[in-house]
Amino acid sequence: MGNLREKKLFLLDMDGTIYLDQSLFPDTLPFLRQIRAQGGRYLFLTNNSSRSTQAYVDKLRGMGVEAEEEDFLTSTTALIQELKGREPYHLCYAFGTESFRTQLRGAGIPVTDHLEDEVDCLLIAFDTELTFQKLEDACILLGRGVDYLATNPDWVCPTWYGSVPDCGSVCEMLFRATGRRPQVIGKPQPAMARLAMEWVGAAPEETVMVGDRLYTDIASGVAAGIDTVFVLSGEGTRADLEDSPVQPTRMMDGIGEMLREMERGVDE
Numbered sequence: 499m500g501n502l503r504e505k506k507l508f509l510l511d512m513d514g515t516i517y518l519d520q521s522l523f524p525d526t527l528p529f530l531r532q533i534r535a536q537g538g539r540y541l542f543l544t545n546n547s548s549r550s551t552q553a554y555v556d557k558l559r560g561m562g563v564e565a566e567e568e569d570f571l572t573s574t575t576a577l578i579q580e581l582k583g584r585e586p587y588h589l590c591y592a593f594g595t596e597s598f599r600t601q602l603r604g605a606g607i608p609v610t611d612h613l614e615d616e617v618d619c620l621l622i623a624f625d626t627e628l629t630f631q632k633l634e635d636a637c638i639l640l641g642r643g644v645d646y647l648a649t650n651p652d653w654v655c656p657t658w659y660g661s662v663p664d665c666g667s668v669c670e671m672l673f674r675a676t677g678r679r680p681q682v683i684g685k686p687q688p689a690m691a692r693l694a695m696e697w698v699g700a701a702p703e704e705t706v707m708v709g710d711r712l713y714t715d716i717a718s719g720v721a722a723g724i725d726t727v728f729v730l731s732g733e734g735t736r737a738d739l740e741d742s743p744v745q746p747t748r749m750m751d752g753i754g755e756m757l758r759e760m761e762r763g764v765d766e
Contacts, residue, residue: 499706499725499747502760507700508533508540509691509719511709512554514732516542516753519658522561523731525754530563532760540569541694543707545650545684545714547574547623547665548595571694573649573684574598577621578605579693580647580683589616591639593632594623594649613638622672622680623649624665633672640676648680652714656733685709686717686744691724708753710734717744727756 510516516526533540542554542565549557551570558565578601581587592599592609602609602621610617613635620639625632640646648669654661673679684690695705705724709715710732719726728734728746731753739745750756 499727500703501763502706502756503536503763504704505706505725506538506704507695507698507706508538509543509694509705509707509724510540511707511711511715511732512542512544513546514656514710514734515708515715515729516563517561518656518732520561521658522563523752523754525752525757527562529753529757529760532757536760539698539700541698542570543572543685543690543694543715544570545573545624545652545665546655547572547577547598547649547684548626550597550601551575553597571690571697573690574601574623576687576690576693577623577647577649577683578602578607580689581605581607587619587645589614590619590621591617591635591644592621592623593636594621594625595627598623598625617644619645619647620680621647621649622665622669624652624655625668628668633668633675636672637675640672640678646678646680648682650684650714651682651686652711654733661733684718685711685714686721688718688722691718691722695722695724706747708756712738712742712744712746716746719746720744729753729756 551567555565590609651666652664653666655664702723707719708727716726726746728749729752
């Protein structure tokens with residue numbers, strides 16, 4: 499992978515990587531300062547589409563992390579980029595939170611959360627406001643054959659008490675009911691990593707993806723052709739590597755281990 503001090507862009511997953519639920523990891527602030535000190539840039543990449551970018555800014559600021567909207571790239575942002583590259587839909591059913599729908603509307607995407615004849619696309623995201631009505635509407639729409647896109651394939655979202663079903667789990671439930679699977683936009687697809695490099699002007703060899711999930715964070719980095727660091731501070735475990743077709747460039751206990759290596763300035 500080369501020396502971490504030579505990396506220009508650090509793509510950081512958030513929950514399980516720099517914090518867990520509402521608790522910032524002790525090494526997060528010095529780690530971020532070290533990236534800046536060595537002339538680098540970091541972007542927070544998250545598949546969690548239940549919150550707006552501003553909500554993430556507010557959350558990190560509440561934890562003591564200086565952050566601006568331009569420091570974040572969410573799967574909703576990547577979804578909007580995908581939609582803008584297509585022929586416009588008449589109306590999209592946005593299966594997600596009110597924040598998700600607001601972000602789509604703000605980008606000029608025509609959305610609804612009601613079953614309507616004009617709907618020709620189903621957009622599904624991590625939904626902390628899930629209802630059975632949404633599940634029923636989705637089944638009807640998928641039966642009609644509308645286009646079907648999902649922000650992310652994560653099975654669970656970590657919390658302080660364990661895990662809750664994420665977008666991937668709901669998509670699996672809909673697959674069992676309808677036989678249809680979505681086109682996934684966020685990690686593990688390479689779109690978010692490539693968009694991040696484009697924003698910053700960093701080359702693949704200057705970029706590293708850091709995350710706690712092999713099947714999203716690390717897979718995305720591998721697909722984008724960049725180095726990856728699999729951290730054991732969140733969902734992932736050492737045992738996950740044994741049978742995984744996706745292998746990281748490095749595995750570390752957490753960003754604290756990365757920080758200490760960067761401070762030493764060595765290539766290990």
